[in-house]
Amino acid sequence: MERVWQPPCGSCANGAAPGPQLVLYNSLVDRKVPFVPAAGPGSKQITWYTCGPTVYDSAHVGHARNYLSFDIVRRVLEDYFGYNCLFVMNVTDVDDKIILRARRNYLLTQYRQAAQDPAKVFADATEALAAAVAKQQRKVGEAQAALAEVAAESGGAAEKRREELATNLAQEQLLLGKQEAAAAAVAAAGAAAGAGKLLELAGDALAAALDKKLGATVTDPAIYRAHAAKYEAEFLEDLASLGCRLPTVLTRVSEYITEIVQYCEQIVANGLGYEANGSVYFDTQAFRSAGHTYGKLNPWAVGAAALAGEAADATGEKRHPSDFALWKASKPGEPFWDSPWGRGRPGWHIECSAMASSILGSQMDIHTGGEDLRFPHHDNELAQAEAYFHACPGGCQQWVNYFLHAGHLGIEGLKMSKSLKNFITIRQALESFTPRQMRLMFVLQPWERKMNYGEQAKEEMRSKEALLRNFFCNVEVVLRTQKVAATSQRWEEEEKQLQQALDAAQRRVHEALCDNINTQAAMLALCDLVKAANVYLSKRQDAAGPCPQAFLLRAAAAYITRILSVFGLCSAPGDFLGLADxxxxxxxxxxxxxxxxxxxxxxxxxxxxxxxxxxxxxxxxxxxxxxxxxxxxxxxxxxxxxxxxxxxxxxxxxxxxxxxxxxxxxxxxxxxxxxxxxxxxxxxxxxxxxxxxxxxxxDPAVLRAEQEERRRAAAEARGKKLRTQLENKRKDLEKFEKLAALPSIQEALADKYSRWDAATNEPTHDKEGKALEGKALDKARKEVEKQKKVRAPLEKKLAEEPAFLQALAADIAALVAELAALGVRENGSA
Structure with missing residues (x-):
C-alpha cells in the first residue's frame, strides 16, 4: 500500500534555508521531514495533542518514558526554537480497562471482607487460576497461529508484521508463565496458608472469576468515577514530581460526551459509519471507497486480529472484521449515557478524535503518544477525524501533520506493561532516583527509539550527572574565590582553545536539536565542553601560572546551564511565574x-x-x-x-x-x-x-547517597578482611580440634605394638609380644616420631596457652558478630 504524506505549505519554498533546518521523525512516513507549522513557515504558533493516561492504575516508568520524553521535546520547541504551543492532553476516564478494573476491585474487596473459610478460598483460587491458565493458553495458541500465518510472507511490510506478532507472542507467553507460577504457588501453599496469603497469590484470577459471575450486579456509577478520579489525581501528582509542564488544556472523556455523540452522528451522516443494535461502528470499507487510506501509521498491522485491540465480534454486528466501535451499546455492570442509539458509552478511539477536533479543529501540527498506540488507536483516530471532516469544503486528508511516537521502554526484553505485570511505578522509581536523574536518563536516549531500562542506562546517567555536578562546583569555587581586579585578564592560547570549544559545542548542540531534537548528541557536545573546561582548569591551577579566567568559565557554564534548563534539568523561565525574589x-x-x-x-x-x-x-x-x-x-x-x-x-x-x-x-x-x-x-x-x-x-540526598556508598564500600572491605580471618580461624579450629580428638600415640599404634617403655614412651614389643630389635626397633621409633610430629602443633599451642581452643572459638564468635553488625553475611553478600 502506498503511504502518502503532504509536506505542509511552504516547506520547500525558496530552496533550503541557511543553516540546519529543524526536522522531526514523522511516523506518518517513518522518516525525518522538515518541520513547518500549519500556520505558515514564519509562524511561531503550533498546536499539539498528546494521548494522556487511561486512569485505571498507577503510572509506571514506561509511561514516564512517554510523558518525560515529550516534555523534553516540547521544552526544546518552546524554549530553544521559540514556538508558542497550544498543548492539549486528554484523560481517558471512561474505558473498558477502567470499567473492568473498578468492577473487579470492588468485587474482590467484597469477597475479601467476607472470606472466613481458608478451605473455600483455596478452592475458589484453584478454580479461578485453572480458568485463567486455560484462557491464557488459548491466547498463546492464537498468537502462535497468527505468527505462523505470516511466516512465509516476504517484503518489508511482512517483516514488520512478523516482528510485532512475535513480540505479541512473547508477551502472551510471559503472562501465561506468571499465571502458571501463581497456580503452582497456590497448590503448594494449600488452605493452611490462610485466606490472606491465597488472595495475595490469586487475587487477579479471583477478581476475573468474580467479575464473570457478578459483574452485571455492579451498577453504581460512583464506583467507576471514584476509581478513575483516584488514578487521575495520582497521575497529575506524578507529572508534577517529574517536573513535566502542564498542558494548556486538559480534556476528560466524561466531560465531552456531548461532543463525542455529535462526532459519531456526523460520521454516520457522512456515510462512513453505521448503527447496529444500539452500537455504532466505523465502516472501514466505505472509508476506503471514499478515497481515504486506512492504516496510515501501521499498514502492516491492518487485518491482524492479534494486534487490533478489539474484542472478538461475537454478535456478528460488524460488516467487516476491520470495522471498530465508535459507540458501544450499554451492558449490565457498565456506566452509560443517553444517545440517539440508546444508552451506551464511547468506544476506545473516538474520544481523542472528538476532543482534539473540539479544541484544535480540522488540522493540528503535532500528535504524540507511545509506540504501542500506533495501531489501532492512532490509525483509528486519523480515520475518524478524516471521516468527520469528510463533507467539509476541501475534505480532510491529513488531520495531523506530524505524528511523533516515543519508543518502548523495555525491561528484560519486553516492553514495560501493566498487563504483563513487569512494571515499576513512577513512585517506586523515585525512591531510587531523583526526578532530575530520571529526566537525565531519558535526555541521554533518542526519544523515538526503543530504550532498555537497565543498568547501562542508569550508569550512563549517573556518570553524566557526576561530571556536570563536579564542573559546576569547580566553576562556582573559581567565581567565589577569585578577585578579578587583582588578576590578569589577558587571554593566552589556553583561553582561545576553551572559547573554540564553547563555539564548537554551541554549533553541535544546535545541529543536534535541529536533527529531530537529538538530545543525546546535544548532551555529548555539552559533556565535551565540560571536559575541555576541566582540562583548562587543570592547566590553570598551577600556582606558578596565571589564574583561570572567571568570565570565560562563567560563559561556558552559563551556556551549559541554558541548554540544561531547556531540557528541564534545571529551572527554566517556563517553570515559574512572577518576578524573582x-x-x-x-x-x-x-x-x-x-x-x-x-x-x-x-x-x-x-x-x-x-x-x-x-x-x-x-x-x-x-x-x-x-x-x-x-x-x-x-x-x-x-x-x-x-x-x-x-x-x-x-x-x-x-x-x-x-x-x-x-x-x-x-x-x-x-x-x-x-x-x-x-x-x-x-x-x-x-x-x-x-x-x-x-x-x-x-543536594543533601546526593551527599547522603555518597556517604552510604562509602559506608557500604568500607563495610565491604572490612567484611572481606573479616571473612578471610574467619575462614582461617575456622580452618585452624577444625585442624586443632581434629588433633585434639586423636587418640594417644600408644592407642594409635596398639594394633602394631603390645608393650611400651614407660620412661621413653617407645614400643618394646610387637603385637605378638616379640621384643623389638635392630631394624624392627628403628622402624617403630620412626613411626612414633611421625605420630609426634602430627601432634606437635597442638602441643606447642597448648603449652603456650592452655585455653587455646576456647580462645579460638571465642575469636570466631566475635568475628561472626562483627560481620553481622556490619550487615554483611558470612558468604560475602550484603
Missing part, C-alpha cells in the same frame, strides 16, 4: 559569607589540632569566631541556618578546649561537622592536602 538573591551572598567564615574557622581548628597546639590557642580562636559572619549574615533564612551550625560547632570546639580534650577528639568534631551537619545543609566540604578546604553547594 530580590531578597532571596541577597540571601545567597550572605550565605556565602557565613560559609567562607565557617570553613576558614574549621581549617584553623584542624591545623591547631594536628599540630597538638595548647588548649589556650584553641580557646582563643573560638572567642568571638562567628561575629564577623553574623554581621554579614543578618538574620536571613538560609544564612541563619548556616550561622546556627557555625555557632554550634564553635561551642563544641570551645568545650573540648576547656576540657583539655586530646587532639583526636577535636579532629573527630571537625569530621562530624563536615560529614553530618553540613551534609544536611546541602554543603560539600572538601579537605585539601595543604590543610585548607573548599565548600560546594550540593
Amino acid at each position: 530580590a531578597a532571596a538573591a541577597a540571601s545567597c551572598g550572605s550565605t556565602e559569607a557565613v560559609l567562607d567564615a565557617f570553613s576558614a574557622f574549621r581549617d584553623t581548628v584542624r591545623g591547631l589540632a594536628k599540630a597538638k597546639a595548647p588548649a589556650a590557642e584553641l580557646a582563643a580562636v573560638c572567642a568571638g569566631a562567628p561575629d564577623d559572619a553574623a554581621a554579614k549574615a543578618g538574620s536571613s533564612g538560609r544564612a541563619a541556618e548556616m550561622l546556627a551550625a557555625f555557632v554550634a560547632f564553635r561551642d563544641e570546639v570551645a568545650a573540648l578546649a576547656a576540657a583539655g580534650a586530646p587532639a583526636g577528639e577535636v579532629l573527630a568534631a571537625c569530621d562530624r561537622v563536615r560529614d553530618d551537619t553540613l551534609v544536611e545543609l546541602g554543603i560539600r566540604l572538601e579537605d585539601k592536602p595543604d590543610g585548607s578546604s573548599v565548600w560546594k553547594p550540593e
Whole structure:
C-alpha cells in the first residue's frame, strides 16, 4: 500500500534555508521531514495533542518514558526554537480497562471482607487460576497461529508484521508463565496458608472469576468515577514530581460526551459509519471507497486480529472484521449515557478524535503518544477525524501533520506493561532516583527509539550527572574565590582553545536539536565542553601560572546551564511565574559569607589540632569566631541556618578546649561537622592536602547517597578482611580440634605394638609380644616420631596457652558478630 504524506505549505519554498533546518521523525512516513507549522513557515504558533493516561492504575516508568520524553521535546520547541504551543492532553476516564478494573476491585474487596473459610478460598483460587491458565493458553495458541500465518510472507511490510506478532507472542507467553507460577504457588501453599496469603497469590484470577459471575450486579456509577478520579489525581501528582509542564488544556472523556455523540452522528451522516443494535461502528470499507487510506501509521498491522485491540465480534454486528466501535451499546455492570442509539458509552478511539477536533479543529501540527498506540488507536483516530471532516469544503486528508511516537521502554526484553505485570511505578522509581536523574536518563536516549531500562542506562546517567555536578562546583569555587581586579585578564592560547570549544559545542548542540531534537548528541557536545573546561582548569591551577579566567568559565557554564534548563534539568523561565525574589538573591551572598567564615574557622581548628597546639590557642580562636559572619549574615533564612551550625560547632570546639580534650577528639568534631551537619545543609566540604578546604553547594540526598556508598564500600572491605580471618580461624579450629580428638600415640599404634617403655614412651614389643630389635626397633621409633610430629602443633599451642581452643572459638564468635553488625553475611553478600 502506498503511504502518502503532504509536506505542509511552504516547506520547500525558496530552496533550503541557511543553516540546519529543524526536522522531526514523522511516523506518518517513518522518516525525518522538515518541520513547518500549519500556520505558515514564519509562524511561531503550533498546536499539539498528546494521548494522556487511561486512569485505571498507577503510572509506571514506561509511561514516564512517554510523558518525560515529550516534555523534553516540547521544552526544546518552546524554549530553544521559540514556538508558542497550544498543548492539549486528554484523560481517558471512561474505558473498558477502567470499567473492568473498578468492577473487579470492588468485587474482590467484597469477597475479601467476607472470606472466613481458608478451605473455600483455596478452592475458589484453584478454580479461578485453572480458568485463567486455560484462557491464557488459548491466547498463546492464537498468537502462535497468527505468527505462523505470516511466516512465509516476504517484503518489508511482512517483516514488520512478523516482528510485532512475535513480540505479541512473547508477551502472551510471559503472562501465561506468571499465571502458571501463581497456580503452582497456590497448590503448594494449600488452605493452611490462610485466606490472606491465597488472595495475595490469586487475587487477579479471583477478581476475573468474580467479575464473570457478578459483574452485571455492579451498577453504581460512583464506583467507576471514584476509581478513575483516584488514578487521575495520582497521575497529575506524578507529572508534577517529574517536573513535566502542564498542558494548556486538559480534556476528560466524561466531560465531552456531548461532543463525542455529535462526532459519531456526523460520521454516520457522512456515510462512513453505521448503527447496529444500539452500537455504532466505523465502516472501514466505505472509508476506503471514499478515497481515504486506512492504516496510515501501521499498514502492516491492518487485518491482524492479534494486534487490533478489539474484542472478538461475537454478535456478528460488524460488516467487516476491520470495522471498530465508535459507540458501544450499554451492558449490565457498565456506566452509560443517553444517545440517539440508546444508552451506551464511547468506544476506545473516538474520544481523542472528538476532543482534539473540539479544541484544535480540522488540522493540528503535532500528535504524540507511545509506540504501542500506533495501531489501532492512532490509525483509528486519523480515520475518524478524516471521516468527520469528510463533507467539509476541501475534505480532510491529513488531520495531523506530524505524528511523533516515543519508543518502548523495555525491561528484560519486553516492553514495560501493566498487563504483563513487569512494571515499576513512577513512585517506586523515585525512591531510587531523583526526578532530575530520571529526566537525565531519558535526555541521554533518542526519544523515538526503543530504550532498555537497565543498568547501562542508569550508569550512563549517573556518570553524566557526576561530571556536570563536579564542573559546576569547580566553576562556582573559581567565581567565589577569585578577585578579578587583582588578576590578569589577558587571554593566552589556553583561553582561545576553551572559547573554540564553547563555539564548537554551541554549533553541535544546535545541529543536534535541529536533527529531530537529538538530545543525546546535544548532551555529548555539552559533556565535551565540560571536559575541555576541566582540562583548562587543570592547566590553570598551577600556582606558578596565571589564574583561570572567571568570565570565560562563567560563559561556558552559563551556556551549559541554558541548554540544561531547556531540557528541564534545571529551572527554566517556563517553570515559574512572577518576578524573582530580590531578597532571596541577597540571601545567597550572605550565605556565602557565613560559609567562607565557617570553613576558614574549621581549617584553623584542624591545623591547631594536628599540630597538638595548647588548649589556650584553641580557646582563643573560638572567642568571638562567628561575629564577623553574623554581621554579614543578618538574620536571613538560609544564612541563619548556616550561622546556627557555625555557632554550634564553635561551642563544641570551645568545650573540648576547656576540657583539655586530646587532639583526636577535636579532629573527630571537625569530621562530624563536615560529614553530618553540613551534609544536611546541602554543603560539600572538601579537605585539601595543604590543610585548607573548599565548600560546594550540593543536594543533601546526593551527599547522603555518597556517604552510604562509602559506608557500604568500607563495610565491604572490612567484611572481606573479616571473612578471610574467619575462614582461617575456622580452618585452624577444625585442624586443632581434629588433633585434639586423636587418640594417644600408644592407642594409635596398639594394633602394631603390645608393650611400651614407660620412661621413653617407645614400643618394646610387637603385637605378638616379640621384643623389638635392630631394624624392627628403628622402624617403630620412626613411626612414633611421625605420630609426634602430627601432634606437635597442638602441643606447642597448648603449652603456650592452655585455653587455646576456647580462645579460638571465642575469636570466631566475635568475628561472626562483627560481620553481622556490619550487615554483611558470612558468604560475602550484603
